[in-house]
Amino acid sequence: MDVKLLGVLLSLLLTVSVHASPNIEHWQTENGAKVYFVPAPELAMVDITVAFDAGAARDGKQSGLALLTNAMLNEGAGGLDTDQIAIAFEDVGAQFGNSSQRDMAVVSLRTLTEKEAFTPALAMFTKVLSKPDFPENSFERIKKQMLIGLQAEKQSPSALASRAFYSNVYGEHSYASMPAGNEDSVSTLTLASLKAFYQQYYVAKNAVIVLVGAVTIKEAKRIAEQLSSGLVAGDSAQALTPVTAVSQEKTIIIEHPSSQTHIVMGQVGMNRGDKDYFALYVGNHILGGSGLVSQLSNEVREKRGLSYSVYSYFRPMRELGPYQFGLQTRNDQAEEALNVMKNTLKVFTEKGPTETELVAAKQNITGGFALRLDSNSKIAGYLAMIGFYGLPLDYLDTFKSKVNAITIEQIKDAYSRRVKADKMITVLVGGKAE
Amino acid sequence: MLTKFKRIIGLLLVVPVIATANVSEYQLDNGLKLIVKEDHRAPVVVSQVWYKVGSSYEHNGITGISHVLEHMMFKGTENLGPNEFSQIIAANGGRENAFTGRDYTAYFQTLEKDRLEVSFRLEAERMRKLVIDEAELLKEREVVAEERRMRTEDNPHALVREAFNATAFVNSPYHHPVIGWMSDINHYEATDLRQWYQKWYAPNNATVVIVGDVEPEAVYNLAKKYFGPLKPETTAQLKPQTEVEQRGKRTIEVQAPAELPYMMMGWKVPVVNTVDKEQSWEPYALEMLAGILDGGQSARFSRELVRGDEVAASVGAGYGLFSRLADMFLVVGTPAKGNSIAELQLAVMGQIEKLQTELVSEEELHRIKAQVVANAVYERDSVFYQAMQIGMLETIGLDWKLTDQYVANVQAVTAEQVQAVAKKYFKDKGLTVAELIPMPLDSKRPVASAGARHGR
Numbered sequence: 001m002d003v004k005l006l007g008v009l010l011s012l013l014l015t016v017s018v019h020a021s022p023n024i025e026h027w028q029t030e031n032g033a034k035v036y037f038v039p040a041p042e043l044a045m046v047d048i049t050v051a052f053d054a055g056a057a058r059d060g061k062q063s064g065l066a067l068l069t070n071a072m073l074n075e076g077a078g079g080l081d082t083d084q085i086a087i088a089f090e091d092v093g094a095q096f097g098n099s100s101q102r103d104m105a106v107v108s109l110r111t112l113t114e115k116e117a118f119t120p121a122l123a124m125f126t127k128v129l130s131k132p133d134f135p136e137n138s139f140e141r142i143k144k145q146m147l148i149g150l151q152a153e154k155q156s157p158s159a160l161a162s163r164a165f166y167s168n169v170y171g172e173h174s175y176a177s178m179p180a181g182n183e184d185s186v187s188t189l190t191l192a193s194l195k196a197f198y199q200q201y202y203v204a205k206n207a208v209i210v211l212v213g214a215v216t217i218k219e220a221k222r223i224a225e226q227l228s229s230g231l232v233a234g235d236s237a238q239a240l241t242p243v244t245a246v247s248q249e250k251t252i253i254i255e256h257p258s259s260q261t262h263i264v265m266g267q268v269g270m271n272r273g274d275k276d277y278f279a280l281y282v283g284n285h286i287l288g289g290s291g292l293v294s295q296l297s298n299e300v301r302e303k304r305g306l307s308y309s310v311y312s313y314f315r316p317m318r319e320l321g322p323y324q325f326g327l328q329t330r331n332d333q334a335e336e337a338l339n340v341m342k343n344t345l346k347v348f349t350e351k352g353p354t355e356t357e358l359v360a361a362k363q364n365i366t367g368g369f370a371l372r373l374d375s376n377s378k379i380a381g382y383l384a385m386i387g388f389y390g391l392p393l394d395y396l397d398t399f400k401s402k403v404n405a406i407t408i409e410q411i412k413d414a415y416s417r418r419v420k421a422d423k424m425i426t427v428l429v430g431g432k433a434e
Numbered sequence: 435m436l437t438k439f440k441r442i443i444g445l446l447l448v449v450p451v452i453a454t455a456n457v458s459e460y461q462l463d464n465g466l467k468l469i470v471k472e473d474h475r476a477p478v479v480v481s482q483v484w485y486k487v488g489s490s491y492e493h494n495g496i497t498g499i500s501h502v503l504e505h506m507m508f509k510g511t512e513n514l515g516p517n518e519f520s521q522i523i524a525a526n527g528g529r530e531n532a533f534t535g536r537d538y539t540a541y542f543q544t545l546e547k548d549r550l551e552v553s554f555r556l557e558a559e560r561m562r563k564l565v566i567d568e569a570e571l572l573k574e575r576e577v578v579a580e581e582r583r584m585r586t587e588d589n590p591h592a593l594v595r596e597a598f599n600a601t602a603f604v605n606s607p608y609h610h611p612v613i614g615w616m617s618d619i620n621h622y623e624a625t626d627l628r629q630w631y632q633k634w635y636a637p638n639n640a641t642v643v644i645v646g647d648v649e650p651e652a653v654y655n656l657a658k659k660y661f662g663p664l665k666p667e668t669t670a671q672l673k674p675q676t677e678v679e680q681r682g683k684r685t686i687e688v689q690a691p692a693e694l695p696y697m698m699m700g701w702k703v704p705v706v707n708t709v710d711k712e713q714s715w716e717p718y719a720l721e722m723l724a725g726i727l728d729g730g731q732s733a734r735f736s737r738e739l740v741r742g743d744e745v746a747a748s749v750g751a752g753y754g755l756f757s758r759l760a761d762m763f764l765v766v767g768t769p770a771k772g773n774s775i776a777e778l779q780l781a782v783m784g785q786i787e788k789l790q791t792e793l794v795s796e797e798e799l800h801r802i803k804a805q806v807v808a809n810a811v812y813e814r815d816s817v818f819y820q821a822m823q824i825g826m827l828e829t830i831g832l833d834w835k836l837t838d839q840y841v842a843n844v845q846a847v848t849a850e851q852v853q854a855v856a857k858k859y860f861k862d863k864g865l866t867v868a869e870l871i872p873m874p875l876d877s878k879r880p881v882a883s884a885g886a887r888h889g890r
Contacts, residue, residue, distance in 0.1 A: 086731035093808025257691040258588040305576035367527020374476035
């Protein structure tokens with residue numbers, strides 16, 4: 001089978017098609033917001049994303065602060081209440097969105113470009129972004145909802161595993177806590193701290209504005225100015241503390257009345273713009289990042305039927321994000337599955353991939369590159385990443401050639417320096433074998 | 435207010451109806467249907483093969499067999515080794531997977547546009563030349579059992595949903611879960627799978643949907659080349675299995691380890707496929723009713739139950755008007771802290787009564803219509819979703835052109851029609867209610883919690 005497959009792969013090398021990446025326009029607004037724009041005239045709609053460096057990494061001791069601040073924006077603005085804001089968007093079919101992770105806090109709008117829809121939607125979006133009122137009743141209600149969400153986590157083995165994983169991988173670093181906070185911290189959050197957080201971080205110099213859709217560059221400039229002019233210029237957020245690598249292997253066992261044990265294993269990984277990014281990314285693609293054809297899937301699922309889902313991924317962040325492995329299996333098989341996963345990683349770090357595997361991975365990543373950019377929403381996602389993390393504007397243009405340049409030696413070298421198979425944090429959440 | 439209405443109405447008229455001109459439809463001599471939709475925004479193509487088979491085609495004892503067969507479709511054919519299908523797609527830069535529902539099983543690949551041939555060659559191969567290997571099946575049974583543990587056994591809401599459906603539907607095959615009961619999963623034999631495959635996997639029971647940067651005639655020629663030589667099959671006639679009339683409210687409790695209470699309410703309602711011709715507007719009125727209750731942050735559930743009364747931590751309404759058999763209108767939710775399930779149910783019933791006794795405002799109707807119009811544009815941002823809509827409609831026995839008529843049909847709904855369906859269908863007689871009774875998480879798994887365990 002390998003010989004046949006290699007034949008298919010080699011024949012493909014000759015027929016790789018080249019597609020240009022979108023042409024990214026980039027500028028700054030008058031008060032310092034960075035703007036990234038790609039025109040997409042085909043559909044009469046536009047996606048606007050505003051990303052602030054205002055995620056949970058900025059929570060300090062008030063875990064949950066960033067998320068709650070972000071969730072409050074559309075609860076009241078410029079004297080309008082939650083109902084009025086929601087009605088203004090939905091009357092014209094516009095979709096308002098907000099979310100907040102560890103690095104990024106995002107506020108977004110998807111609307112038709114037809115004037116009757118676009119003008120009121122953009123006006124309300126601007127108001128929500130720049131004139132939030134932080135009403136007391138909404139604050140109390142959302143706080144209660146966050147507490148209910150924290151309670152719901154306790155009935156989900158995967159959520160329990162994730163929380164314990166971050167806490168143990170990151171120790172004292174601000175990435176250690178969950179964006180949703182914890183019961184103690186959320187209960188003690190105050191409106192005053194939300195307002196202060198907003199004033200410090202929701203400022204032009206801390207913002208990246210992304211536009212993708214059926215607008216001209218002239219219109220895009222006007223939209224970005226309108227959005228940004230309501231914001232205080234402010235300052236960009238200060239640098240985060242660097243992450244220090246886990247120095248000791250550790251296993252955490254959490255008892256849960258589930259029929260499966262959820263296993264999450266990993267350690268500190270890499271950041272955006274990491275010098276080892278491509279070696280680690282391609283390496284992990286082969287090990288556990290390529291779905292049903294990865295080594296981990298082959299060993300755990302295809303050969304042994306131990307788990308429905310098994311994966312590994314790097315989550316590159318502002319500072320070193322996690323390198324995470326996971327699977328779920330019947331309680332009595334947990335040890336066996338964990339051993340298979342650990343052993344697959346160990347063999348990979350020692351031997352690296354084969355030439356056939358590397359060729360297949362490159363073919364998969366580069367041959368499917370156009371799929372990453374086949375919709376406005378996907379392009380907007382890449383622009384936000386490029387803008388937020390300060391990646392070069394030609395990031396997408398050079399992506400394929402950088403992947404193609406990776407060698408087995410580079411993967412082995414990067415794994416030996418960066419991935420310590422004997423220093424993993426392992427979390428097991430599940431019941432006892434019966 | 436009046437000027438606002440004018441503005442909204444103007445908006446509704448200006449947005450164009452989605453053109454059907456860029457869709458081409460073909461049928462091969464062996465019965466295979468091919469639908470090609472051109473979308474030249476990016477140099478990609480999505481290829482989906484839809485089969486008319488799913489869990490609603492199954493009977494007790496083999497529940498979930500359509501789903502496990504979907505898994506086995508990756509495990510080798512006469513000319514492909516186990517997992518080789520996925521390896522070839524991966525080597526071509528493709529993304530692929532498959533999904534099984536109550537009324538369909540579908541396989542898909544997304545590729546750069548000049549790789550479509552790879553998809554057709556491989557899909558044609560596994561349409562008629564699958565090999566069910568005993569050892570592979572035994573392993574895959576375990577994988578599916580793990581999938582069921584992950585999705586259902588250890589998920590309190592999924593356990594409630596499963597018990598809820600099994601209570602609401604007596605003889606309709608919507609009674610059983612798509613993934614199947616654990617006991618059935620553990621006892622599929624290779625012969626069961628071979629028979630199921632033989633019965634349903636044939637060109638005359640399949641629809642191929644292509645959306646992307648392609649030229650329809652070229653796709654048609656490619657389809658003739660690869661699918662054309664396949665022999666059709668005599669597929670079985672399905673029995674109607676029309677659900678018996680419900681004669682009273684059904685209430686159940688489900689005990690499972692959980693922190694939070696949760697409830698589901700469902701009323702028996704028609705869908706586009708089952709409604710009488712004279713009442714063909716009813717599913718669209720029910721769709722509108724779902725929008726009035728839960729179509730965004732400004733809809734009644736959000737405004738009055740989550741905010742307003744603060745009786746719900748979360749509450750949602752759900753209705754799907756496109757399914758093969760009659761279905762339910764669902765309301766699910768978790769009470770806010772300090773409120774009980776009974777209080778949440780009372781509040782939901784209050785909302786239903788209001789729909790029965792008062793006409794919804796023109797303003798609300800227009801808001802939902804504006805969202806429907808806008809969504810029809812937004813949906814076109816995804817080639818995959820466009821293919822999904824076409825494939826799903828065709829496979830449940832409707833015309834894909836309904837995707838275009840959908841917007842017009844929702845726009846035609848009146849306040850009187852919303853009230854009429856609220857009165858006609860939201861009666862206790864056709865209601866099923868399920869409540870999750872949270873059991874402690876820190877003690878032993880209670881006996882009542884359906885935790886199947888199968889040593890092998």
